[in-house]
Amino acid sequence: MDSILIQLLNGLDKGAAYALIALGLTLVFGTLGVVNFAHGALFLMGAFCAVTFQKILTISKKVLDPSITYFDAYIEQPYLELWFGETGLAVIDWAVPLSIIVTIPTMLLIGLAMERGLIRHFYKRTHAEQILVTFGLAIVLQEIIRHFFGANPIPTPAPDIVSGSAAIGTWIGLGENFVYPWWRLIYLASATVIISSVFAFLHLTTFGMVVRAGMFDRQMVAFLGINVQRKFTIIFGLAAVVAGVAGAMYAPIVPPDYHMGMDFLVISFVIVVVGGMGSVRGAVAAGFLLGILQSLASMTVVSSLLPGIDQIIIYLVAVIILLTRPRGLMGRKGIGE
Amino acid sequence: MSEKYDITRRQFAKAGLAVAAMPMFYTKGVWAANDFTNNPGSSSTVTLGFNVPQTGAYADEGADELRAFKLAVKHLNGQGDSGLMNTMKPMNLKGNGILGKKVTYVTGDTQTKSDAARASAKRMIEKDGVVMFSGGSSSGVAIAVQGLAQELGVIFMAGLTHSNDTTGKDKRRYGFRHFFNAKMSGSALGPVLKDEMGTDRKAYHLTADYTWGWTQEQSIQETTEGLGWSTTAKVRTPVGAGDFSQFITPVLNSGADVLILNHYGKDMINSLTQAVQFGLRDKQVNGKNFEIIVPLYSRLMAQGAGKNLQGILGTANWDWQLEDEGSKAFVKSFGTEYGFPPSMAAQTCYVQTLLYANACENAGTFYPPEVIRQLEGFEFDGMGNGPTEYRAEDHQCFKKVLVVRGKANPSSQYDLLDIVKEVPRSEVEYDASIFGGELGPYKV
Incomplete structure (x- = not known):
């Protein structure tokens, strides 16, 4: 029982990451009609915002090891620790949560620059051209990251206080083996808050109403004298922020490396298609659904019966859903068609 | 009488030719045909190919391999401080290239993909005319290009490859491995595991689903079961899974008290990080502290894993902190x-280049069958791993193996591993026939 619950939590956690990326992807497609293959790179850049912030906080005084003469080997002592003692160390320890403050404006700027500088020139081009240019951009961005940070994953730990596991089993009487990492729980909770905020923004504000109207009939909204384009540009920035924050918060779960954006890209597209192109609700539902299915499929009892099922379950479900519901789970006529 | 010496003109001519050729039997390499692949002939240069991962997850390791290769070329050409040419014994290298020909090189990107590595090696052989190629950070790649080496008749001096298959069932006459293997890791780790963890343990394996993972799992399982441990489960994980949580959570309820991570590089960094997040290192099972073992790891991986690797046992081929003359000379250079400091991948690539060059000097030719014969059974010292032998039967180098532990209190950013034990060669040797395989012909 507890192993099923743990895998369910794993699935929700994985699904949260999928949903956050797919959410932005489907928003961009629904509003701008752009198939943005660089969206995974935005997740990557968010993670590296956290890495960079951590590196800045840990700029250190280097004390050379005199026994090594052929190269500089040294012990590093962060200036924050030297200047502020325990307080400085606490700030370093909280580097990832604090980095969110920097990640939000940085990603907004990156998103706006990307849309204004490149993507807008491809609005009227074919999807194939959009895919080519955005995929190229994704490669350029990841290679820039590799140039500055190397190919090795970079440890980006969560604060000490939440680096262990929560004894969920003990709380609910399921035994001490049912534990789950605190940071993953925080990630799941944060994802829920972010997704809810985006929904609230789209459904409870005038701005959101215009955007949703524009997703259905862009021309009609424009005829009403509304500058839809500017709003869609802001939506692109918002999508970048969501992907970036998702990436920054994911850094303690999987140490970031330059390729992590690509690792999520294909699966995010599958999620968008399964959820229904341009459907925000569909993307979120499909993200969680596929995350949970993937986790349950990797349970020993399942994978021993159907070896390799955990690797294909997402694509299998995608095929079944597209055969039975060609517009995806929640895709509606008129969007993405 | 007359009948006894009655020979025809044809027989006389044949005998004459045989007599004329006779002294040549005693001249090394004289039968080395001129038509072997990429014979440098009268050219003043000879080209080597360095096929390393320049992109992908192992790009950092590949970059370090490439640095080592460039250094080896520099030393072979008589530049720099000569590095291990000062300590290698016996050695026939003169610092004037190989057989008097200046060494040049070309590079390729394996991308840590078998097909890309084969394409790159093929280009080096067919277009760039390399007489030997080397490098790589994956057993899948090593086995793939080793097959190509045999097909095309060009020697491959493997880089970092740890699968038993490389010099086991997939061994090739044209492939040579200096790096140690999974079987040797198991033999080296066994006594240390017994001392530190006892003989009553339950092991759970998470294994990268490809040749290296399979053979390491098998070798470590043989070792641990030989100690009296039982194996609770062996779970195969896809390469590059990223998030291993769905594979780690079943460990919590399995009853196992040891997790063995048969993962390398990024996979190992991720799976170890996540295992620690799930509290495995703080756990008590069966009245014992839960332990994690990573049978193969390197300093570069220790950098990526950070604090999570501290205290964890594994094995390594070489470490820059070794105190022998060869290691010190290489680290200095x-x-x-x-x-x-160089990584263990860099050290093996550097040594492989010098060994090939020296074999050519010993053979007096680049003709591969002659060079292969020089490498087979070659015994040497002064290269950083103590007395070493390239075993003729499977082209596996036998030397001491390091048991290492992630260091708890590093004295510098490179001081990440404690050398727990230098296991002598005699304790990691095994019968070459246990893994099967055929080397294949000398002449192709």
């Missing part, structure tokens, strides 16, 4: 050139 590499450190002076690049400003940081």
Whole structure:
């Protein structure tokens, strides 16, 4: 029982990451009609915002090891620790949560620059051209990251206080083996808050109403004298922020490396298609659904019966859903068609 | 009488030719045909190919391999401080290239993908005319290009490859491995595991689903079961899974008290990080502290894993902190050139290049069958791993193996591993026939 619950939590956690990326992807497609293959790179850049912030906080005084003469080997002592003692160390320890403050404006700027500088020139081009240019951009961005940070994953730990596991089993009487990492729980909770905020923004504000109207009939909204384009540009920035924050918060779960954006890209597209192109609700539902299915499929009892099922379950479900519901789970006529 | 010496003109001519050719039997390499692949002939240069991962997850390791290769070429051409040419014994290298020909090189990107590595090696052989190629950070790649080496008749001096299959069932006459293997890791780790963890343990394996993972799992399982441990489960994980949580959570309820991570590089960094997040290192099972073992790891991986690797046992082929003359000479040479210590991948690539060059000098030719014969059974010292032998039966180098532990209190950013034990060669040797395989012909 507890192993099923743990895998369910794993699935929700994985699904949260999928949903956050797919959410932005489907928003961009629904509003701008752009198939943005660089969206995974935005997740990557968010993670590296956290890495960079951590590196800045840990700029250190280097004390050379005199026994090594052929190269500089040294012990590093962060200036924050030297200047502020325990307080400085606490700030370093909280580097990832604090980095969110920097990640939000940085990603907004990156998103706006990307849309204004490149993507807008491809609005009227074919999807194939959009895919080519955005995929190229994704490669350029990841290679820039590799140039500055190397190919090795970079440890980006969560604060000490939440680096262990929560004894969920003990709380609910399921035994001490049912534990789950605190940071993953925080990630799941944060994802829920972010997704809810985006929904609230789209459904409870005038701005959101215009955007949703524009997703259905862009021309009609424009005829009403509304500058839809500017709003869609802001939506692109918002999508970048969501992907970036998702990436920054994911850094303690999987140490970031330059390729992590690509690792999520294909699966995010599958999620968008399964959820229904341009459907925000569909993307979120499909993200969680596929995350949970993937986790349950990797349970020993399942994978021993159907070896390799955990690797294909997402694509299998995608095929079944597209055969039975060609517009995806929640895709509606008129969007993405 | 007359009948006894009655020979025809034809027989006389044949005998004459045989007599004329006779002294040549005693001249080394005289039968080396001129038509072997990429014979440098009268050219003043000879080209080597360095096929390393320049992109992908192992790009950092590949970059370090490439640095080592460039350093080896420099030393072979008589530049720099000569590195291990000062300590290698016996050695026939003169610092004037190989057989008097200046060494040049070309590079390729394996991308840590078998097909890309084969394409790159093929280009090196067919277009760039290399007489030998080397490098790589994956057993899948090593086995793939080793097959190509045999097909095309060009020697491959493997880089970092740890699968038993490389010099086991997939061994090839044209492939040579200096790096140690999974079987040797198991033999080296066994006694240390017994001392530190006892003989009553339950092991759970998470294994990268490809040749290296399979053979390491098998070798470590044989070792641990030989100690009296039982194996609770062996779970195969896809390469590059990223998030291993769905594979780690079943460990919590399995009853196992040891997790063995048969993962390398990024996979190992991720799976170990996540295992620690799930509290496995703080757990008590069966009245014992839960332990994690990573049978193969390197300093570069220790950098990526950070604090999570501290205290964890594994094995390594070489470490820059070894105190023998060869290791010190190489660290000095590499450190002076690049400003940081070499990785174990760099060391094996450097040594492989020098070994090939020396074999050519010993053979007096680049003709591969002659060079292969020089490498087979070659015994040497002064290269950083103590007395070493290239076993003729499977082209596996036998030397001491390091048991290492992630260091708890590093004295510098490179001081990440404690050498727990230098296991002598005699304790990691095994019968070459246990893994099967055929080397294949000398002449192709």
